[in-house]
Amino acid sequence: MNRFLKLAIVGLVASCGGGSYKAPRNLENACALAAERPAYMRAMKATERRWGIPVYVQMATIHQESKFIGDAKTPHRYALGIIPMGRQSSAYGYSQALNGTWEDYLRKSGNRGARRDDIRDATDFMGWYMNDSTRILGISKQDAASQYLAYHEGRSGFANGSHRSKPWLLNVANKVSARSELYRLQLTSCRR
Secondary structure (H helix, E strand, C coil), rough: CCCCHHHHHHHHHHHHHCCCCCCCCCCHHHHHHHHHHHHHHHHHHHHHHHCCCCCCHHHHHHHHHCCCCCCCCCCCCCCCCCCCEEEEECCCCCECCHHHHHHHHHHHCCCCCCCCCCCHHHHHHHHHHHHHHHHCCCCCCEEEEEEEEHHHHHHHHHHCCHHHHHHHHHHHHHHHHHHHHHHHHHHHHCCC
């Protein structure tokens, strides 16, 4: 094999690798985020078409869950402040999907090769989950706060009102709602 062909093969293999999981530079501006990461926007629009979950609801939820970091994990727990005890949960990736919920998605969606650190799969998972929250719980697809609470607490937890005894979580849901509205307004202006 000649030298150029070897370099081309190495370059191709490297470009197919894990990719960058770093957050976009400007998480406060939906238009800047979309311009910097057009693949994110394509993934979220595809999810909106398939499941009906607006892009701005997806963006606000991903912002809260992972700050758009593809390989995000929950923090480690420590006993006595120094002995590592593992992670707080199995949540991973853009959507911070738990192992069990992700396995349900893989089974029920037919997307068996899906990965939590792939934005297309993460947004599809989020759309699938929120669409079922609408179907099962009657939550509007545009209601970012309630969708987030059902996403965080699980549908049973939401139905049982577990979030009502967690003021900190209600505060987070309100922040998700406010960010969703901000993103909605920004996306309207940048489409012009």
